[in-house]
Amino acid sequence: MIDLPSLPTDPKYVVITPEMADLWLTHCNPSSNRVLSDTFYERYAKAMASGAWKTTHQGIAFDKKGMLLDGQHRLMGIKISGVSIEMLVIPNCNAETFDVLDAGNRRQAAQLLKVPHRVIVAAAARIIGQMYKMWDPVTLFDGFYDTRASTSDILKTVAAWPELVSMAPIASAAYRAAGVNQPTHLVVLAQAARTEHAERIEDWASGLISGANMDQKDPRLVLRNRFFRERVLLGSSAGRRTSYNLIAKSWNSWAQGKLVGTLKALEGEGIIPVVGTEKFRPQERLTQ
Structure with a gap:
């Protein structure tokens, strides 16, 4: 049985040794915590080792079951610095406070x-x-694009749309090959994967990534060329909606076996529906 360092019954400043930090990180750090950033913990470790670290109100927090809620980067800093540090230890926190802890390095959904x-x-x-x-x-x-969606809403969405994870390698490869906007492309692909046209995604990706052996009016080549010409704009936040509509139009043509001469973004047009999603999409929010 692992002999874990005991937690105080109330918030208390405790001298945390590297051994204590290692035990808490190994046995009390749930997988739901964000991915460790070596940039942060190495910076903390450097300050600790040099004596520049200052004890403040920020420390580490545990839930009622003794699992770590906040402070894994500070603990990792102690562990690799080899220095004992006095730090505030807060026990018995509510797990619901997780999303708002650590304001100095706010947890992003991507980190979780x-x-x-x-x-x-x-x-x-x-x-x-x-x-x-x-x-x-x-x-x-x-x-x-909801710039202030909560972390919990984003995590819930990823759980409801596993296609975002399975299609992400295609979006990443298309960006490297042709500069196609990754998030908007991924949204189109995730929806397409739920339609009767899903089997066409593999060939879509192959042509978009390679750019080889395609008719000049092939929707994939036309889209590829458009992003090559306007990569900066279409890859920016200002061009996000336009890039989505161009990708959706191109995909819709490809899925239905149609050729295209040009891809145009029309002023005032709504969000273009992905073909085949009419069976499950909210009609009033997506307009043709």
Whole structure:
């Protein structure tokens, strides 16, 4: 049986040794905590080892079961610095406070997702979540991207849309090959994966990534060329909605076996529905 360091019954400043930090990190750090950032804990460790670390009100917090809620970066700093540090230890916290702890390095949804390509998955969730009414929008950028969606809403959306995770490698590869906006492409792919056209995604990805052996009016090549020409704009936040609509139009043509001459973003047009989603999308929020 592991002999864990005892926790105080009330908030208390405790001298935490590297051995204590290691035990808490190994046995009391739940997998739901965010991914450790070596940038942060190495910076903390350097300050601790040099004597520059200052004891403040910020410390570590545990829930009522003794599991770590906050402070894993500070504990990792103590562990690798090899220095004992006095720090506030707060026991018996409510787990619901997790989302608002550690304001100095606010937890982002992407830090909590334990999946590949987690940054673009979280960004795509901000789009698809509000499109499919998974929460009441807080601050919509261009009526499209919720810039202030809560962490819990984003995590809930990723759980409801596992296609965001499974399609992320395609979005990432298309960005590297042709600069196609990753989050908006991922939102289109996630929806397409739920339609009768899902089997066309593999060939879509192959052509978009390679750019080889395609007709000049192939929707994939036309989209690829458009992003090559306007990569900066279409990859920015200002071009996010436009990039989504261009990708959706291109995908819709490809899925239905149609060629296209050009891809145009029309002023005042709504969010373009992905073909085949009419069976499950909220009609009033997606307009043709």
